[in-house]
Amino acid sequence: MAQLYFEDVGEGTRLPTLVKTPTTRQLVMFACATYDYYELHYDRQFARDSGVHDVIVHGPLKNSFLAQLVTDWMGEAGTLKRLSVQYRGMDTPGSPVYAEGTVTRKYVRGGENLVECELRLVNARRETTTPGSALVALPSRREP
């Protein structure tokens, strides 16, 4: 994949949308990978007894989808400096979620070419369950 450069982006540039469909299997894999054994993420009866209709997708997994959105876009020469996510709504496995982002600002500071992005994870009903933001440093075509 071609490297993204600072000159390639401007305010309003959209990041290529990343579509994910978390499954119950993925939630178990993520539970194991993060040593998070909270039953809310794999035991449907436990989830129902807790007042939610189904097991729910881990916030940190949604955080990971938004991270991949940014790292896929910025490429290997890009550097992720900040990443912020807010878990505002629940997502359940079995339906797609869309990781989307838009460039909100670009500037040079301290010798770095910085780009700010607004991020959001959107469900199949087009509701944003997880807003966020990122700050990345990109290479410039003007530098060796």
Added chain:
Amino acid sequence: MPITPEMKAAIGTRSEPVVWEVERGEIIRFARAIGDPNPLYSDEAAARRGRYGGIIAPPTFLHAYGAAPVDFEYPPGIGLDGGSEWEYFQPVRPGDSITVTASISAVFEKEGRVGRMIFIERDIEYVNQFGDLAARRRSTGIFYDPTESDRPTRNG
């Protein structure tokens, strides 16, 4: 339950450090679990030719490395993960030793859809074996008592 003076007094209290040894297989397992095929996280040969000279961990990998509990009395009821703010300074690599410490940085309350909610922010620091801060995460926990309200939660 309102915010207690003890909760306020605990701001700044740090947890005991926990040391995590970063294993290559653990990074690969994490990358598979999140469904990210980036060769930087799982293909040593490809990663070696690139900028980092080897595999690095995905940005959210440090979610796997918990801190010890802070000496803090959490509110009763239900606790939810409200989100994270990450700052990244150094890549995390197989073979690193990451020391994790957490401290309570803020305690405040808001009225929400489920009634009174108490927000507890923790600042978590991840320091590598060279003494360099690899990453910092501000984690927001949201606590509410369902017996104070019968409205359902919408938080994930």
